[in-house]
Amino acid sequence: MTKHYGKSIFPAVAIGKIKVIENLPHQAIETHAENSEEQWQLLLEAKAETDRQLEELFEKTSKELGEELANIIDVQRLMLSDGDLNDSLEEMIKIDSLSAAEATKRAGKEFSEFFASLDDPYMKARSADVLDVTNRLLAQLLGQGGQTTLYDSTVIVADDLMPSQTLTLDRKKIAAFALRKGSASSHTAILAKSMSIPCLVQTDIPTSLGTESDGKDAIVDGEDAVVYIEPDEAVLSEMQKKIKRLEKERAGLEKMRGLETITKSGKKISLNANIGGVGDLPAVLSNDAEGIGLFRSEFLYLDRNNYPSEDELFEAYRKVTEAMDGKQVIIRTLDIGADKKADYLNLDDEENPALGLRGIRVCIENEAVFNTQLRAIYRASAYGNVAIMFPMITSVWEVKHCKEQAAKIKEQLKNEGVKTGEPELGIMIETPAAVMISKDLAKEVAFFSVGTNDLTQYTLAIDRQNSKIDRFYDPHHPAVLEMLRLIAKSAIENGIWAGICGELGADPKLTKSFIEMGYTELSVSPGYILGLRELIREMA
């Protein structure tokens, strides 16, 4: 059995057989051709045939899957007939004497790279459309326009699928996607969501896993973002149970929408959502979250070449704040370190990134970066109910420093005549040090939010990235639970509220204990909200 990790697009679980799909036709191509007029005719014929196929696919897609996906194909048809592409092909064939196939390959590369180089993430993703249509044309020129046959329940493994591929495949037989590349905005992700099937992107499935692996068993667990290839008996039976649980849950959960999260004895709990960006909002709203308990702001800083501007950050925060319409949005300030970093940040490689320059330490050391983010958050706070949360706190002085900085920024904006709100200031409790001094920390802030992933890692001295020590990792370890008890006690004694925003917050086995300890907020992935609401409403 091998285990691979990725990012989950849809929280379902599926079992199936692997089908590896490789993108480019693997065939040697004659680069040059003597008779360029003949090559040009070949190209025109292939283009006409490709256009006909796309037209057919368009009709089929709009009938079966609706306008939105069909439009992808429509745009591809326009690309195929595009004047720029045509000029480029004509020049390569007639002047450079390239073969039709070679010219198509080069033009596809050139045009898709241009899209890939654009800053706009949406336009970047369009480079897949360009490659898709030129690859289809190329396959046509090489006489390889065939269909891929699937198993009855197939786990598709690929780098990413070309949009028209995802639409051509027999969808009834697709159980899940496991992609090496891709993103939340790629076509495959959109399709997976619309089909409600598990889909992982950016997985670490090695490229060496090729078509010779077709037919092997695989499980895609979209809840925990894991792919198991040739799973053992234990995993298989665990996953079968999980599938049953998810099916049952989904059926029962719809009626939880719009209801209050309150125990039978009247304890009211805020069930909030964890998000990474504006793109997660639809899931937040459709799962009826009562607020945003953790806005992981670092994603706005990663996968790019330079710092985001204040306006860019402000726009993202404002959008989320307005969409939540008065419900609280807790924005965590930049939480990066050597394990999650972007080149432009110039963070050194460290021997122990988990114990290094990360979380609030980065912000304290880089005042300008911190101030830009605080300004953006304060500006957004004029548009709704915003709170700010500082990560990786270990000492009281750090909290005082952050509060002073926040007050300074607020004053600055006031002097500039910029409107702000009154964000609550809180901290994450995720180090054993913060737990031990939680009584003192509670006097400084309006709330605590426990980051259980890091707290567990630091308490148990276990590196979560290292799968070899999985058996020593026990999220229910009595030491962790004792810490959670202590944090809640310190909060209550000082009249502030405490919540949990780590993975443990969504663990239904602990929900009752958390409420008994005194936690009044749980922030979880949107998909868990309705399930927890049902559970809490049944509690005494």
Added chain:
Amino acid sequence: MVSIQYVITDELGIHARPAGQLVKAASTCKCDVKVGTPENMVDAKRVMGVMRLALKQGDTLTMTFDGEDEKEAASTLENFLKENL
């Protein structure tokens, strides 16, 4: 030559679908149609160029029309922009 300006209100900007629609609408005109910003105008009948402009919400888009049906074309496209972007 006729020229119009329009501020994009669609929150996604000119993404793939409206780019396609814009190209289709422009292609019905006999005159030359260009779209973009004053520094960077492209042929509005070619989808790759229009998409590569990557115009966003809040950006001001300029269109120029040059040829026999330029007045008619400008009003058609102006209506298109108002309805779709």
